[in-house]
Every structure is written in C-alpha cells, then in structure tokens.
Amino acid sequence: MLKDFEKNKPEEKSVLSAEIKELRAKLMAMQEPLREKKLPILVLIEGWSAAGKGSLIKELISELDPRFYHVESPAVVPESEARYPFLYPFANAIPENGSLTFMDSGWMESLVRKLMHREITEKEYRRRVRQVNEFERQLRDGGYLVLKLFLHIDQEEQKERLSALLSNPETTWRVTEEDIWQHKEYKHFRNAYEEFMDKTGDTIHWHVLDASRRKTTLRDALRLLVRQTEKALAEGRYVGSPFDEDFPLIKMPKLADVDLTPTISDEDYKKELKRLQDRLSELHNLIYLHRIPVVICYEGWDAAGKGGNIRRVAYPLDPRGFDVMPIASPEPHELNRQYLWRFWKRLPRTGHICIFDRTWYGRVMVERLEGFCTEKDWKRAYNEINEFERVLTEWGAVVIKFWIHIDQDTQLARFTDRQNTPEKQWKITDEDWRNREKWPQYEVAVNEMLEKTSTEFAPWYIIESNDKKYARIRTLKIIVKALEKACENHFEHTLG
Amino acid sequence: MLKDFEKNKPEEKSVLSAEIKELRAKLMAMQEPLREKKLPILVLIEGWSAAGKGSLIKELISELDPRFYHVESPAVVPESEARYPFLYPFANAIPENGSLTFMDSGWMESLVRKLMHREITEKEYRRRVRQVNEFERQLRDGGYLVLKLFLHIDQEEQKERLSALLSNPETTWRVTEEDIWQHKEYKHFRNAYEEFMDKTGDTIHWHVLDASRRKTTLRDALRLLVRQTEKALAEGRYVGSPFDEDFPLIKMPKLADVDLTPTISDEDYKKELKRLQDRLSELHNLIYLHRIPVVICYEGWDAAGKGGNIRRVAYPLDPRGFDVMPIASPEPHELNRQYLWRFWKRLPRTGHICIFDRTWYGRVMVERLEGFCTEKDWKRAYNEINEFERVLTEWGAVVIKFWIHIDQDTQLARFTDRQNTPEKQWKITDEDWRNREKWPQYEVAVNEMLEKTSTEFAPWYIIESNDKKYARIRTLKIIVKALEKACENHFEHTLG
Numbered sequence: 005m006l007k008d009f010e011k012n013k014p015e016e017k018s019v020l021s022a023e024i025k026e027l028r029a030k031l032m033a034m035q036e037p038l039r040e041k042k043l044p045i046l047v048l049i050e051g052w053s054a055a056g057k058g059s060l061i062k063e064l065i066s067e068l069d070p071r072f073y074h075v076e077s078p079a080v081v082p083e084s085e086a087r088y089p090f091l092y093p094f095a096n097a098i099p100e101n102g103s104l105t106f107m108d109s110g111w112m113e114s115l116v117r118k119l120m121h122r123e124i125t126e127k128e129y130r131r132r133v134r135q136v137n138e139f140e141r142q143l144r145d146g147g148y149l150v151l152k153l154f155l156h157i158d159q160e161e162q163k164e165r166l167s168a169l170l171s172n173p174e175t176t177w178r179v180t181e182e183d184i185w186q187h188k189e190y191k192h193f194r195n196a197y198e199e200f201m202d203k204t205g206d207t208i209h210w211h212v213l214d215a216s217r218r219k220t221t222l223r224d225a226l227r228l229l230v231r232q233t234e235k236a237l238a239e240g241r242y243v244g245s246p247f248d249e250d251f252p253l254i255k256m257p258k259l260a261d262v263d264l265t266p267t268i269s270d271e272d273y274k275k276e277l278k279r280l281q282d283r284l285s286e287l288h289n290l291i292y293l294h295r296i297p298v299v300i301c302y303e304g305w306d307a308a309g310k311g312g313n314i315r316r317v318a319y320p321l322d323p324r325g326f327d328v329m330p331i332a333s334p335e336p337h338e339l340n341r342q343y344l345w346r347f348w349k350r351l352p353r354t355g356h357i358c359i360f361d362r363t364w365y366g367r368v369m370v371e372r373l374e375g376f377c378t379e380k381d382w383k384r385a386y387n388e389i390n391e392f393e394r395v396l397t398e399w400g401a402v403v404i405k406f407w408i409h410i411d412q413d414t415q416l417a418r419f420t421d422r423q424n425t426p427e428k429q430w431k432i433t434d435e436d437w438r439n440r441e442k443w444p445q446y447e448v449a450v451n452e453m454l455e456k457t458s459t460e461f462a463p464w465y466i467i468e469s470n471d472k473k474y475a476r477i478r479t480l481k482i483i484v485k486a487l488e489k490a491c492e493n494h495f496e497h498t499l500g
Numbered sequence: 501m502l503k504d505f506e507k508n509k510p511e512e513k514s515v516l517s518a519e520i521k522e523l524r525a526k527l528m529a530m531q532e533p534l535r536e537k538k539l540p541i542l543v544l545i546e547g548w549s550a551a552g553k554g555s556l557i558k559e560l561i562s563e564l565d566p567r568f569y570h571v572e573s574p575a576v577v578p579e580s581e582a583r584y585p586f587l588y589p590f591a592n593a594i595p596e597n598g599s600l601t602f603m604d605s606g607w608m609e610s611l612v613r614k615l616m617h618r619e620i621t622e623k624e625y626r627r628r629v630r631q632v633n634e635f636e637r638q639l640r641d642g643g644y645l646v647l648k649l650f651l652h653i654d655q656e657e658q659k660e661r662l663s664a665l666l667s668n669p670e671t672t673w674r675v676t677e678e679d680i681w682q683h684k685e686y687k688h689f690r691n692a693y694e695e696f697m698d699k700t701g702d703t704i705h706w707h708v709l710d711a712s713r714r715k716t717t718l719r720d721a722l723r724l725l726v727r728q729t730e731k732a733l734a735e736g737r738y739v740g741s742p743f744d745e746d747f748p749l750i751k752m753p754k755l756a757d758v759d760l761t762p763t764i765s766d767e768d769y770k771k772e773l774k775r776l777q778d779r780l781s782e783l784h785n786l787i788y789l790h791r792i793p794v795v796i797c798y799e800g801w802d803a804a805g806k807g808g809n810i811r812r813v814a815y816p817l818d819p820r821g822f823d824v825m826p827i828a829s830p831e832p833h834e835l836n837r838q839y840l841w842r843f844w845k846r847l848p849r850t851g852h853i854c855i856f857d858r859t860w861y862g863r864v865m866v867e868r869l870e871g872f873c874t875e876k877d878w879k880r881a882y883n884e885i886n887e888f889e890r891v892l893t894e895w896g897a898v899v900i901k902f903w904i905h906i907d908q909d910t911q912l913a914r915f916t917d918r919q920n921t922p923e924k925q926w927k928i929t930d931e932d933w934r935n936r937e938k939w940p941q942y943e944v945a946v947n948e949m950l951e952k953t954s955t956e957f958a959p960w961y962i963i964e965s966n967d968k969k970y971a972r973i974r975t976l977k978i979i980v981k982a983l984e985k986a987c988e989n990h991f992e993h994t995l996g
Contacts, residue, residue, distance in 0.1 A: 032923075071826040324571070
C-alpha cells in the first residue's frame with residue numbers, strides 16, 4: 005500500500021491551478037446546501053511528519069466561511085485528557101450538522117505512536133482498533149460524511165523536508181525529537197501505518213495521497229472532498245440500518261413480572277443506610293486512589309423516587325469527587341451532533357463518579373416514542389449504546405444501570421400527592437400526566453431496552469421502588485458490591 | 501480578624517439539630533422560587549486546610565435536587581488551564597440562572613498560595629486582587645448572589661485534625677505536603693488570608709465561620725445562605741448601576757467624519773498582501789514560541805466585508821495555532837449566565853490567536869437596540885468590557901479591535917448584489933434589511949461604543965472598507981505592527 009506507492013506524474017502548473025480554482029469554487033458553493041441539508045463532514049488528515057498536513061488544511065480552508073468549518077488537533081492531548089477514554093478528544097471534536105471539521109492528526113496518529121512507543125500492549129491496541137471501527141461506523145450511520153486522508157512521502161522526501169526545516173533557524177523548533185525518531189524508524193512506522201489502514205479501511209475507506217508535490221496534493225484532496233460532498237448532497241444524510249452484534253447479554257424479566265411488594269422496616273432501613281453509606285464513603289477513597297472511573301445511570305418511571313435515591317447515594321461521597329448530571333432535553337448545539345456526543349462530554353475523569361439522572365437511553369424511550377429520531381435510529385441505538393458502554397468498561401470504568409420501578413397505582417398516588425402538596429407542586433407537570441397516558445407504550449420500549457442492553461459488562465438492575473426505602477438500600481448494596489469488586493480487581497491487577 | 505477570632509460557645513445538640521432541619525427545609529422550599537426568579541447563587545467556600553470545606557459542602561447539598569446545584573473545585577487547575585488568565589477557571593464555573601454553585605476553594609486560595617510560594621510578584625498579586633474585585637462586582641451587578649465564606653480553625657485545631665488524618669492509614673494520603681507546609685507557616689498564612697479578605701471585602705462581604713464544630717459551622721452556613729437567599733428573592737435580581745472608571749481612552753472620530761474614499765490599486769494590493777501575509781506568518785511562529793495570546797475582534801456593518809477581511813488575515817496562519825470564532829445569538833445555556841461567560845470560554849490559549857467574528861460588543865449594539873438587556877445593563881457594559889479587556893492584556897494578550905466601516909450606499913449596493921447573485925443569496929436575510937433600517941440608531945450606539953471603549957491597552961481601529969482591498973491591507977498592517985511590538989516587548993522583558 006505505502007511501500008510500492010506510485011507517485012503522481014508532474015503536471016502542468018497552470019492546468020493544476022485552474023482545476024484547484026474550479027474545485028474551490030465548487031466547495032464554496034456547497035456551504036449553503038450543506039447547511040440546509042444539515043450534513044456534517046469530518047475530514048481526518050493523517051500522515052507522515054513533515055508531509056504537510058498543516059499546510060494542506062491551510063489551503064483547504066483559505067476561502068471558506070469561518071462559520072462553516074473548524075480545525076481541530078486533538079491527537080496532542082494535554083495531560084488532563086489522559087484521564088479520559090482514548091477516543092474522548094476525538095469524540096468531543098466531531099463537527100456540528102452543516103459544518104466541516106478538519107482534524108489535523110487523529111486516532112491513527114494517536115494509536116500508532118502509542119504502539120511504537122510501547123505505551124500500550126498489542127492486545128490494548130487491537131481493542132482500540134476495534135473501538136475506532138465502531139466509532140467511525142457510528143458516525144457514518146448517524147449521517148456523518150467521514151473522509152480519511154493519509155499524506156504520504158517517502159523516506160528520502162521526508163529527509164529533505166526535515167533537513168530544510170532544521171537548517172533554517174526560524175523553523176528549527178518545528179522539528180521535534182519525535183519527528184527525527186520517526187524518520188529513523190521510517191520502515192517500522194510504514195508497517196504500522198499500513199497495518200492500521202488495513203484494519204480500519206472496511207467501513208470507511210482510506211485515501212493515500214501523494215504528498216510530495218503540495219499543489220497536486222491539494223488538488224487531490226479537493227477532488228475527493230468535492231466529489232464525496234456532491235454525492236452526499238445528492239443522496240441526502242445517510243441513516244444506518246440496525247444491526248446485531250453478539251453481546252454477552254443477561255436475561256432480564258419483563259417489567260410486568262417484577263414483584264413490587266418488597267418493603268423494609270424503618271429500623272432496618274436506618275441501620276442498613278448507615279452501614280452502606282459508611283462503606284460507600286470508604287470505597288470512594290479507594291476509587292479515587294486507584295483512579296477508577298464510575299458511571300451510575302438512573303432511569304425509571306416519573307415519581308419512582310430517582311431523586312431521593314440519588315441523594316442517598318451521593319450523601320456519603322466527597323463532593324470534590326463526584327457529579328450528578330441531570331439530563332434534560334438536548335440544547336440546540338447538542339441536537340446538532342451525534343446523540344452520544346453530549347454524554348461523551350460529560351464523562352467523569354478517572355477516579356471520579358458520575359451519576360446520570362436520566363441517560364443516553366432517552367434514545368430508545370422518549371426519542372423513540374415521541375418520534376424525535378427515525379425508527380432505524382433508535383433500533384440501531386441498542387448496539388451503539390452497548391459499544392459505547394463497552395468502551396467505558398474497557399477504559400476501566402464501573403458502569404451500573406438502574407431502572408427504578410413502580411406500578412401505575414403507586415405513580416398515581418404520588419402524582420396526586422404532589423398535586424395536593426403546595427411545596428411539591430412544581431415537581432408535577434402536564435408532561436408527567438401525558439407521559440403517564442403512554443405507560444403501555446413505554447413499557448414495551450423499556451422491556452426491549454432491558455432485553456437488549458443488559459450486558460455482562462454493564463448490567464441493568466430493576467429496582468423495586470413501591471417502597472422507596474427498600475429501593476435505596478437495594479441500589480446502595482449494588483453499588484457497594486460493584487465498587488468492592490472493582491477495587492479487588494484493581495488490586496489483583498496491580499499484583500500482576 | 502482571624503487572630504482574635506472568637507469561637508462559638510458549645511450549643512445544645514438537639515436545639516442545633518432542630519435548627520439545621522428547619523433551615524434545610526427552608527432551603528429546599530427555595531429551589532423552585534429561585535428557578536422562577538432566575539436567580540443564580542455562587543457560594544464560595546474558602547478556608548484552612550482540614551477546616552472541613554468538603555464536609556460542609558456535602559452537608560449543604562445533601563437534600564438538594566441535583567438539577568439545582570453544582571460543586572466545583574476550580575482552584576486546582578490542571579496544567580492546561582495554566583495557559584489561560586488566572587480568573588479563567590472561576591469565570592467558567594459560575595452558576596446558571598436559577599441554580600447554586602458551591603465552589604470548593606476559589607480565587608482566594610489560588611492567589612494566597614501563589615503569593616506564599618512566591619510564584620507571583622507583589623505587583624502581580626495586587627493586580628489580581630483588583631481583578632477579583634472587578635469580577636465579583638460584575639457578578640453582583642449581573643444579578644448574582646455571591647456568598648463568601650471562610651472556614652476558620654486555629655493552629656491547634658488544625659494540628660489535631662491533620663494528626664488524626666495522618667494516623668489513620670486510610671486517610672494519610674489526604675494530607676498533602678502543602679497542608680503540612682501551611683500548618684508550619686500558619687501565622688504567615690493567617691496574615692495573608694486576613695490581608696486578602698481585607699482587600700476584597702468592600703463589594704461583597706466576607707463571612708468568617710468558626711469551623712471547629714462541624715454542626716455549628718453547618719448551621720451558621722445554612723443561616724447565611726437561607727437569609728441572603730430570602731432577601732434576594734424578596735428584592736428580585738439585582739441590576740447594577742452604570743459607573744465610570746477612569747480608563748486611558750483614545751479619542752475616536754465620529755463615524756460620520758470618517759473619510760471612506762481611500763482605495764488601493766490592484767497592483768499595490770497584490771504586492772502588499774503578499775508582503776504582509778508573509779510577515780504575519782513569520783510573526784505567528786514567534787507568537788507561538790513566546791506563548792503570547794492574541795485576540796482580534798471584528799465588528800462592523802452588515803456586508804462591510806468582515807468575512808473576506810478575516811480570511812486574508814487567517815490565510816497565512818498555521819491552522820493549528822488559531823481559531824475563528826463566529827459569534828451568533830447566545831444559546832439558552834449561554835443566555836442563562838453573565839453575558840461575558842461565553843467569551844471567557846472561548847479565549848485562546850497562550851501562543852494562540854483567536855479571531856472573533858462579532859464579539860462581546862453585541863451587548864452595547866444589538867442587545868441595546870433590541871432591548872435584550874436593560875438600559876442599566878448596557879450602560880454598565882462599557883466599563884465591564886474595559887475591565888475584561890484589561891484582564892486580557894494584563895495576562896499578556898494582544899487585543900486588537902476593528903470596526904469595519906462602509907457607508908449606507910455601499911451597503912445597499914452590496915445587499916442588492918447579493919440578492920441578485922444566486923450563489924450569494926444565502927448571505928442576505930430579512931434581518932439584514934431590518935437592521936439596515938435602524939442604521940441611525942446603530943450609528944449612535946457605535947459612536948458611543950468607540951468613544952467609551954477605545955482604551956490604550958485595547959484600541960479600536962475604524963477600517964475604511966468601501967474599498968474592501970484597501971481595508972484588508974489596513975487590518976493586516978495593524979495586526980503586523982501590533983504583533984511586532986508584542987514580540988519586541990517580550991524580548992526586552994526576557995532580557996530583563
């Protein structure tokens with residue numbers, strides 16, 4: 005692929021310039037249609053050191069409206085971002101609908117570097133390659149046009165460019181030790197790049213561009229960009245089809261079969277609450293020390309007691325080490341991106357706990373039932389969400405998901421109580437009553453969600469919450485157990 | 501203040517508990533009214549190491565709805581945030597309307613630590629104290645309730661607490677070298693804390709709480725929070741009055757007196773454009789090397805040629821080192837915070853260039869004219885903006901502001917051209933025509949803005965743009981000159 009790469013023939017300069025001008029005009033004219041069709045475009049520009057990635061981007065954007073594009077360089081992650089999953093900076097940098105993002109080095113550079121430096125194992129590398137493939141597919145299926153370019157120069161060309169930079173005192177600093185090391189290890193890098201492209205080219209094709217002549221490279225990049233954009237505009241936003249990966253699922257009961265009668269005495273409740281909260285407080289210290297990230301998800305019927313439950317879990321935690329994230333309807337800038345984007349942004353750092361009060365599962369509940377996304381979208385989401393949660397657990401996170409469950413009578417009693425108690429009235433809205441009418445539809449959706457997304461790595465727990473106190477003790481027990489296990493695993497892992 | 505601080509007398513535990521319970525219930529009941537009145541509350545909790553800041557926050561939030569509060573610990577800034585102005589993490593962490601933010605250590609801890617470690621000079625410290633006072637006043641004037649607490653324990657009490665933590669293997673790690681150092685230097689720290697409170701207590705009062713008995717501290721904090729919130733709810737959101745600080749202003753001509761006839765020949769334009777862009781490219785390297793941040797602001801009439809002008813400035817820049825920030829109407833989460841918040845968030849890192857396509861000056865133009873803020877708000881904004889820009893320049897930023905100017909006939913010609921050219925039609929909207937009708941009102945507002953905010957440290961430049969090419973050469977020249985000066989100053993500064 006790279007070894008026997010055939011360079012472009014030299015071309016007549018004026019012909020080249022004319023073509024570039026024409027392509028630029030076409031790209032310019034596409035800005036508005038893209039905005040209308042809400043098409044987001046991600047152009048990933050990878051390649052050798054000194055291949056001219058920056059210069060290419062400079063030329064590509066030179067006539068574009070700044071409202072229309074962004075340039076991102078997420079591969080160089082500051083220390084703080086090392087505390088997030090590997091894909092975090094890239095997932096954060098995806099474009100908004102109707103706009104273009106040029107990514108100056110991305111997941112390829114990040115992974116190949118780490119592999120060459122032996123900062124990750126072969127096994128971890130393969131895992132991340134799989135994550136990359138999933139990430140790219142999710143973008144494509146979510147209507148993103150992803151264009152992947154690799155700027156290629158041979159070893160000789162790289163030598164010339166690096167020497168030129170080094171010999172000029174004003175540009176010497178641009179050549180890093182990494183660059184020189186890459187040049188020395190050119191063949192090893194070439195193999196690594198080739199292998200990476202080989203393993204990540206099925207869903208979204210790689211385009212290797214001859215980067216030895218800047219103008220030709222620009223023309224080639226523009227051609228690809230214009231053609232693919234034209235095609236996407238003609239075809240409209242792609243909507244991926246549902247698919248089923250074979251995730252290790254845990255069999256879940258139907259909601260209707262859940263016994264909601266369990267209760268707890270006040271005395272036992274007090275005793276257990278104290279014991280479990282004290283233990284959770286200790287575990288929070290360990291979690292922080294071992295830098296284990298924790299994601300706790302709450303979903304459930306309106307008035308099921310999510311809020312009070314969350315407060316009992318949060319109470320023993322050090323406020324500097326956790327966040328409760330209430331998830332409301334997405335804001336415009338969130339709606340304008342792939343639906344998981346706003347959750348990527350809210351992930352906890354390593355050693356921190358994030359409690360989500362409602363989650364990404366809105367996709368397969370409210371968004372499904374209210375028609376906020378297409379049928380294909382929510383049907384695809386089960387697998388996408390499983391993939392997302394697998395990324396989290398592979399990163400080392402503990403992921404726990406609760407469905408806080410009550411029956412319809414209990415809900416009615418609580419709604420009525422809220423309506424009749426002045427201090428609680430704000431907690432009950434017309435929307436709650438409307439949602440209540442859709443109980444049967446929601447029940448179908450929730451059952452399907454539980455069936456398809458309760459994985460061994462991120463299981464669902466149905467929490468019987470007709471007795472709120474019983475429910476609180478249940479969630480606390482589950483969390484304590486999961487954190488204890490995580491700390492033990494960490495300990496074993498450390499001992500080797 | 502701290503030296504002769506009188507401790508609380510021990511109180512009957514059951515009485516204390518009853519009062520806490522009552523206060524908590526009051527706070528709970530305030531959540532909804534706060535949301536309705538859109539009141540944001542910032543509770544800054546400062547104090548000694550081991551005084552119990554975290555525990556206090558834990559108790560304060562224990563019964564609150566998570567949608568209602570946030571806990572932030574911005575004083576511990578990761579490396580990457582050291583590349584922003586000192587106030588950056590705090591300005592980023594201010595609460596949304598209708599919600600509470602508890603800040604676990606803030607600007608006090610950050611500044612006192614840096615002073616004690618001699619990481620900043622006395623002069624820089626005084627500057628930052630002034631910035632803090634301005635920042636707090638801007639929050640208050642923008643309708644924020646700011647409550648500043650200092651948790652006080654004496655040296656003996658601190659010793660006991662640190663010893664207790666150190667003697668328990670599970671908590672040893674919680675005591676840092678900094679904590680031990682503070683304990684050794686207790687008296688120096690006490691003086692520094694006192695001095696800081698003394699210098700920052702005029703606008704917003706400091707409350708020193710006896711932190712030697714946790715329950716009493718909690719009660720005292722709750723009392724303050726409940727009382728001040730009650731008061732704010734009764735009085736409604738505060739709107740600060742306009743004021744005039746004596747900034748070093750540059751006299752600006754009235755727009756009507758600006759000669760718009762200057763033009764440039766195509767030949768000169770090409771020559772100058774090439775020369776200036778080449779120079780700007782060199783300067784961008786230096787800026788990056790010296791870590792000088794650059795903020796370039798564009799304002800101007802619709803169709804004045806801002807976009808094309810920005811593109812010519814951006815073209816020679818390395819795309820990894822600059823951003824163009826198009827500023828549109830604020831999104832809901834932006835509208836729900838002090839108006840400068842969304843600009844704080846978009847500041848460039850040191851060594852980077854940020855070009856704002858429209859800016860914070862919307863406050864005194866569109867927001868003024870369309871009634872999006874009160875008269876007091878926009879009248880106060882002149883000084884607030886001068887303060888904001890002074891913070892930027894004191895941080896080391898180059899701030900350049902352009903008013904891209906044309907006359908009404910030129911605008912009409914360009915509007916008509918856009919209307920009649922299919923590829924340009926998207927650039928012209930009904931709003932543009934409506935704004936055009938308000939030209940006289942805008943002219944008054946712009947003149948006032950230029951008069952009141954063209955400071956020596958962040959001057960306005962009126963750019964004659966009836967001839968767009970002339971305008972581009974003008975802005976490039978101004979930018980090149982300003983960056984050359986900044987690099988020289990940096991050089992002199994480095995030489996001492």
